[in-house]
Amino acid sequence: MPKIVDHDERRLELVDATWRIIARLGIEGATMREIALEAGFANGALKPYFPTKDTLLEFAFGHVFNRTNQRVAKVTEGKTGLPALRAFCLEVLPLDEERVNEARIVIPFWQKAVNDPQKAEIHQQSMEEWLAAIRQYLAEAREAGDVRAAVDDATLASQLLNMLLGAQIGAALTTRPDADPGLTDQLEGYLALLAG
Missing domain, CATH: 1.10.10.60 (Homeodomain-like)
Structure with missing residues (x-):
């Protein structure tokens, strides 16, 4: 058989x-x-x-994105506002070996997406999904009085997403795996500014 x-x-x-x-x-x-x-x-x-290697890289990016989203769904379940936003960010940040390796998959995908409209579209859709989630959490936090920043939520969401993506680049390029880049402290500092 x-x-x-x-x-x-x-x-x-x-x-x-x-x-x-x-x-x-x-x-x-x-x-x-x-x-x-x-x-x-x-x-x-x-x-x-x-x-081809390109099709494998495309699938790998989709898998990383879906895996991250599954982790996010698990840690944000039952949460709204600032607690949900914090949990979301902590799952995206490259805080352990698994997530650093995920960043090392994402970065080559981005490089390919520069000249490949299909990959660029996959990336754009993925980031729009994350921005929508971040904006929702910010709106909930603002309604609860936890966000009082004068900057609008769309701008705050874009800033935060750029911080998360930049952290992935930094982690993927690090040559010292034992070095603590202080990502959790940076996130907490940013969230504290939102209350101002």
């Missing part, structure tokens, strides 16, 4: 292997051959799932 292959599971195995390779060798070292070896597959076994 032929072995039944779970194609979705195999795709995720390949994405996980891609993360590990990029974390160790960078995007240039993440060849299809290296990814196949890391995942324990023959080189040709990747083609039915991801015909």
Whole structure:
């Protein structure tokens, strides 16, 4: 009887292997051959799932985004306003090895998106989704009296998103994994300014 292959599971195995390779060798070292070896597959076994490295990178970005959103949904459940905003930000910030590795997937995707309209559109839709969530949390916090900043919520949301994305770049480029960039303190400082 032929072995039944779970194609979705195999795709995720390949994405996980891609993360590990990029974390160790960078995007240039993440060849299809290296990814196949890391995942324990023959080189040709990747083609039915991801015909090119670009398609694999696109899938990996979508997977990172969805995984982050699942974590966000879990930690914001039952929360609104400032507590929900804080929880959202703490899940996006690269505060552990897993999220630093996710940032190392996202950054090469951004580089490709500069010249690839399809990837640029995927990124834009993802960021619009995050901005909408941030604006909702800010509006709830303002209604509760926790945000009194004179700056409008749309501008605050864009500032905060830029801070989160910048933190991903900084974490992905760090050469000292033991260095604490103070991201949690920076977030708390920003949230404190909102009350002013």
